[in-house]
Amino acid sequence: MLELKSISLERDDTNIIKDLSAVFYEGKVYAVLGNNGVGKSTLAYIIMGLESYRDYTGSVLWDGRVINGLSVPERARLGITLGWQEPCRFDGITVKEYLTLGEKKQFSIEKLVSTLDVVGLPRDYLSRTVDSSLSGGERKRIELASVILMEPRLVVLDEPDSGIDLMSTNMIQRVFNSLSGNGTTLIVITHREEIAEMTEEAYLMCGGNMLKNGDPQEIIAYYRTACDNCKHVNEPLKGVN
């Protein structure tokens, strides 16, 4: 359903994404593993088509069609969405308004409450404001709830667990189940092995490229041995593999 073909993106004379190719099939749950700065968030932004990341080369294909020219709202209309690594704050907008996009979407209160329940928040959060009065973890949970309510065809979750208690892996699992239950394809960016273990296939990113892909257990094992002690920054070692 989503195919990335030889994607490259240059910033300050370096390629932060380098000739990257990958394929994601409908309904599957993928992990993208990789150290800090290897280009994971950048990849997410390229898939979403953010304005400052539209100057990539290569092709993003959706159901076999090149969508390079499509803007964020156009990609969203195809069913692509993004769960941000650091979701931003909005002054004066309540959680309820945020989840319903200012009442543009009609969800029953029960639906909103049960979705908040999936991310481990009680119903009184509906009247809270999505500004700096929410803690980082709470804000992140609201973002996950909003993604679930969208029922997207594909979501890139950029480190869904960052800023959330270590103990909450159950919550993350519930979020994945809830999304997959609706047939959503998940691309989960993470550093954490227990999160990657919840997926069906994993990609390992290094230096702006996909170094390996396959069974999550194998990729995790490789990541643990090769990447944990890796000294190079953003540059795959020659001969590793």
Place this chain on the structure above:
Amino acid sequence: MALATNYEREFQMISDVYEKSGGDASRFLNKEIVSVIVSGDKLIGRNTVDGVNLKFRQIEDGIELWIDIEDGVKLKQPVHLCTGFLKERGRQTILIHNRCGKNSEVKFLSHCVFPYGLEFTHKMIADTYVGEGSKLSYEDVHFHSDTGGVSVEAIYNTRLSKGADFGNFFNLTQGRVGKLRVKMIVDLDDEASAQIESKVYARADDEVHITEELNLNGKHSSGLARTIVFATEKSRATIINRAYGNAPYSRGHIECKEIIKGYGVNVGTVPVLFVKDEKAELTHEASIGRVNLKQLETLMAKGLNEDEATEMIIRGLLR
């Protein structure tokens, strides 16, 4: 509420626009609520309660009004003021003198409705004195015609005694602005605190001038002056936020956010900070720019188009 004779119809018309601007007109008929309704240069209704004294005087093109709140009076319901002008052309002058005694608590909710103004000028000066330990807030919501033919000058001069707490909020976010000049000046005594804030949505060739000033004259006084303007199309805005730290341990923060949309806008801001005491501390924050791109893209990634996303962000900011 004592309705002056022959003004029922005018009262009804004012009530209708008042409701359109977000007010609740039934409050004017409530005996427990202090209220004053002015239409054009006439006082068409008023009500008061124990501890709050009202006095009026007819002046040229308007009304002069004294509101005196005795010591220790804590009003559960806000004082409702409604100033309207229902004709297309003319002038209106409103002079308000608010005096609040010691240890009192009162909120003012003022609506100014000029729904048909084509060539109309409104001038309002509110002089407010807040006694020791009292808490007073003054919220002014404006609703103008969509012709752009309304000119408003609103001046708020406020003096805060020791330990007084004050809020002054100006809001013009529905309909056109026309020409607007807002000036809020607050003098603070020891341990007094103030928050003053203006929020304006400017369209077409609207013109906005806002000055907010904090004079932190007392020890441990503190203030926050904030302006948020959304300027679109060919509108112009000049915002001046000033803070003077004149006493030890006084603290002030001024903040201006101008969000722009459209190629024809012309906006600017000048922050002014002056300190006369080594132990005073002042800060400022100012920004001019388009709607935050990340916020915009966050909402667009959920399916809103650019205009819908902008509207949602701005509505939140101006709330």
